[in-house]
Structure formats: structure tokens, C-alpha cells
Amino acid sequence: MKPPRPEALLESRRILVCVGAGGVGKTTVSAALALEAARRGRRALVLTIDPARRLADALGLATLGGEPQEIARERLTSLGVPADGALFALMLDVKGTLDGLVERFAESEAARRRILENRIYAHVSDALAGSAEYSAMEKVYEISTREDFDLVVVDTPPSQHALDFLESPRRLLEFIDSRLVKLLLHPAFSAGRFGFRLFQRGAMRALQLLERVSGLGFLEDVSEFLLAFEGMAEGFRERARRVETLLLGPEAAFVLTAGAAGQSIHQGRALLARLEASGIPLSGVVMNRVRLWPGGGGPPDAVPPAGGEREAREALAAALAKSAQPGFPVGPAADAAIEAARRHAEVVRRQAGACEDLREHVARRGLFWRVVPELASDVHDLPALARIADLLFREPATEEPAP
């Protein structure tokens, strides 16, 4: 079955997950997708999980809180968003989201305080890698339960961490169900007569080892932390399951953003392979910031033509001389123009070559493939985002392969 075109995704899905390596412009593409959905009359939210405040920059917002912020109506109208469309942006507040979760699920006021004041929790929740993924998952779920938005575009953390985000619900479930966690939760029980029979010796040994490495007190803190969480476990489990169902279900779609420069194309291919291996249904690829040859088509094999360098230089110099006042340095001018075209052609050829594999793969799978040309300027305001949306949806540089 042929997957839908990106236009159809924007109009019909409730969640669009944008994955991609760092630095490929994923945040920009996510924001442009949300803007385009708004232009199509939907209430769209773009949620960024990136620790850097890139979305705030791209949307020209001074601050992004843990709550969705609406982009001012008059700014949207000038970008072609109809009255029934709206655009919101949200930057993930990692610690705030986790604290909110504790507030909601803690069994009692005492349990709530015990968790929030636990040394391990304090550090896990705001400092350590991985917590962003857990809270992102939580936020996506929370927002999906509200009726405020027709579409949520999720900008995931870069590359290696993109899949951490997708895998975090499953990992969380496994964690809650793991024997070691149970062992930590009920140390007295497990050390008793029944415990040794019930639990693997290996797990027990692993725990003893952890205690020796980490030093006295650390596991105690961890155990206390987990114990405090125990009451929340059922709520957690239910959430994690729902998030997984949601993300892999018919209401969600995945879009890969890739770049053509340097290592980006390697990373894009690797990510695509991992998505497929994990059974995550990808809808298509946005190739961002691709240098194109002016006027379409490909560049000539060589600029200037091989063997005809001198003639080419003289022809251009002569053409420039016709309209130039005496003394104008036609030679250096011709050299500069030829050098710029030579470099441009080289970049176009290299990028096209680098994309070929990925493009063929995408065509074989029948996924969509859209190209955003490299612009000469930065994308850091709403009109520039609208320009990206235009390039993606109104004047695409490449159509998807024929069905």
C-alpha cells in the first residue's frame, strides 16, 4: 500500500514525529510542517525536546515555557493561515514535566514529598541524560489527551537520542517489570527464605556488586527512590503502554529529516535502517538544505569545460568587456565568476551523489521524498519558515516517485 503524501499527513494525522540527526534542520522542518498544517486550517502545535532553544529562535519567541504558546493571530494571517487554523509552540521543560508526573501519581502528600526531596530524583530529573526522553514521552501523551490541538508535530532529540525517545516507553515498562527493581523495592523480602528461591542468584549478585561499586548508601537512596515510585508504577505502566500504542498507531506518522552535507547523509541512512529494524512506520524523507543547480537540471560535467578553460575565460572576459568602462578588470572578474560556478557545481554534484542511495531506497519503499533547497540566508523568523513550507508543499523541487 502506498503511504500517504505529506499533505495528507498534515490534514489527517494527530501526531507527526520528526526524527533526524543533529544539525540537519529538523527543528526548522518541524516548525514548517506545523505552520503548513495551520495554513490548512488545523490547530497545530510544534513540540521541541531539544535542549538548545532552537525552536524559540526559529519562531522568534523570546521564551518558551512548559505550556503551549500561541503565535499571535495577526502574524499568522499575514502568512496565509485562515481563521480556523492556529499555530502553537512548546519547549519541553524536563524537570517541570517529571515533577508534574509525581504530583499527579503520588499516592499521598508524604509520598510526593519523599520523591521530590530524594537526592537521586533531584539529580535524575534535571541533570542526567535520558530524563529528557522520559519527560518528552510524558508530554506527548499529556497533550494527546487534550482536545486543544488537531495536530502535534514532535521534534525529537538528535540522532542517537531520537530512538531513545521512541524506545523510552518500552524501556520504562521493562524497567518497572524488571526483577532487579523488585529486588530493590523489597530488599527484606528478597533476602528472606523465599526470596532466594524466587529470584535469580545472578540478579542478587549483580545487586551486591552494584553496592560494592557504588558505596554504602547509594543503593539505599535508589531503593528509597524506587519505593516512593512504587505507588506510581501502575500509572506509569498504563501511560507507557498508551504512548507506545499512540506512536505506533494509525493516528501518528514518522518523517525523517536528513541533510546532504558531510556526515549527515551517513547518519540519515543509519537512522533509516534503525527505524526499519525497530518496525517504526516511516512515511517519508525531507532532504533539507540541498544545493540545487540554478534553473533546474544538473550541472555540466565540468565548469569550466575540461580542456577549454582558457577559451571559456576569454569568452566571458570578452562578453563582460563589451559593457564595461576601460580599466574594468575583466580578467579577475571572469575568474571570480567561473570559480563561483565551479564550486557551486562541485557541491551540487557531491550532494546529489551522496543522496543517491537514500533516494533509491526511499523510492523502492514508495515513501515520499521532498527536497528543501539551500537558501542563501538563515531561517530564523516566521516569513522564512513560511518560505520553507512553500518550498515543501507549493513548489516542491522534486515530486515523489510515481506510484
Next chain:
Amino acid sequence: MTTERAILDHRLLVVTGKGGTGKTTVVAALAQAAAGRGRRVLVVETGRDEAVPRLLAPGSPPVGYEGREVQPGLTCMRVDPYAALSEYIGLQFGARVVADTVLRNRAFRQLMDAAPGWRELITLGKIWHLEQAERAPGDPRWDLLLVDAPATGHGITFLDVPRVVVSAVRAGPLRRHAGWVESMVRDPDATLLLPVALAEELPARETAELVARLREQVGIAVDRVVVNALTPPPLPDAVPDLVERLERLRPDAELGGLPAPPVLAACLRHACARAELNRHYLGEIQRSTGLPAIALPELPGGIAGPADLEPLGRLLLQEPAS
């Protein structure tokens, strides 16, 4: 913060930056240049991918955790957190077999898969261990360790984990070892952080944030910024209006097999705009970080192998003018 030390006088160079800035290229070029000057160099990759060996020795087999010499005097390795954990537990208890038994335990794996932070800590711990390694007493095994660290956001977390552990764990070997790692990271005579940026708006802003947070929070030395992939100014001073002149030529003029004048004009306009953008944000980066920059040119043909890294390596070894 300026340490007045030449770049190769450090034992440990940690390279970070926003994704797509060419971090890996900088690591590879610097490693090759240092090895060319007789240094025993070890490149440590922290991701899942072995991107540095791909540049230094295209087509060669994976280097893995054990590492492999890919050029004379230049070894590459990739730190797999589980391999490092196994080695650590083995060293702590004198028996790697025990470590492997524990690590193969499914319950333990589940716990570790879900636990945050330890990957960063064990990776830095391994780097500390490599930094300490000696061939003979007083003769370090490596003159220079070059770390291809995670990209910006996670790069800060990466370097900050030892500090967090020291403040979160009350006592014991974990705290002690994290303390050693933290001291290494904060030693300005040994360790230098090298941020890699692009001269565009978002990467420039992010670099300023990165440098500020690293200084305040992590306390690692930073004394220069590498600004990569700069488009050189395409126009000689005498012909500022060349784009317009090309546009005024007959669009179908035959120019000895060159692309038509409108195409030439478009290429030149693009190059001028990119060069101007780069010039502006190169200045912005220097201003906002207060650091001198090492400027690397864009290579239109990309980097196919070691030969393409040579000129970049030479530029990276030059001390920046402040």
C-alpha cells in the same frame, strides 16, 4: 580562561558542537596533524558510529572498543558503555568473568538500559583510565587523546555527569572515581574543550550558549572556537557589481562552454550571500564568546580521505590570533 598553551600541549582535547558542524572532520584532521608531528594519538569516539576511521582510513574494518592503529601513530577506538562497564567491574574485582556474568544477566541489563547517566560516566571514566595509562613509569601510553564528544546539548550533560555524581552520591568508590574524572575534566593544563561551530545564526547562538554553560557549570577550559565550512569571499575588491554585470549579459550568450550568464549570476549571488552570512556570524561568534576563532574553509568536493584533511590539520595547529 585563556591558557596560553599550544593546542598540542594538552593531553586531552574534547571536541563538541552542534550536530552537522563537522565535529568529526575536525577530530580527524587534528588527529592526523598531531600524529604527523610525532605524537602518539588516540581518537575516542563516543557515538554508535565510527565516523573518524571512515575519514582517516576509508574502507578499513571497524576499530571497535579494543581500537586499531589506522595511520602510523594514530589509533582509533569507540567506547561502548557496556564494554567499558565490564572492564571497570573487572578491574574493581579482579575478575572479568564475574563482570561478564553479571552483565549478561537479563535483569541487570534491563536496569542498566533504563538507568540514565551511567553511560556518560563510564565513558569519561574509560577516557580517564586511558589518560592514566603508561608504557613505562612516567611515560604515558598516549601523548594526546582526542574525544569526539556528543553534540552540544548532550555534550554538556556528558561532561557534567561526574560533577552530578559527586554531589549525588554520599561516599564510596563511585564517588571517589567520579571525583578523579571531574578533576581531569577541570584541569586546564591537561584538558581543553574545542567547540566547533558554523558561521550561521542558530549555530552561532548555540555556540555562545555552549561556551557560557561549559565555563559556568562544568569548569572546563575553552580558549578558541573552530568555525568550519566558511565560504571564501568570491569577489575581488575591484568588481563589487559582478552579479549585476552577469545579469546584464545576453541570457543565451555562448561563453566557450560555460553555463549561461543567468546561471553564472545565480551561482555567484549564492556564493556572495553565503560568504557575507559567514563573515557576519564569524564576527558574532568571536564577539559573543570572547574567544579567538580558527577559520576552516568549506571544501566543495567534501572529504574523501586523508589527503583532504591535510590543509585543515595545518590550520587547526596554528595558534589563533586573539
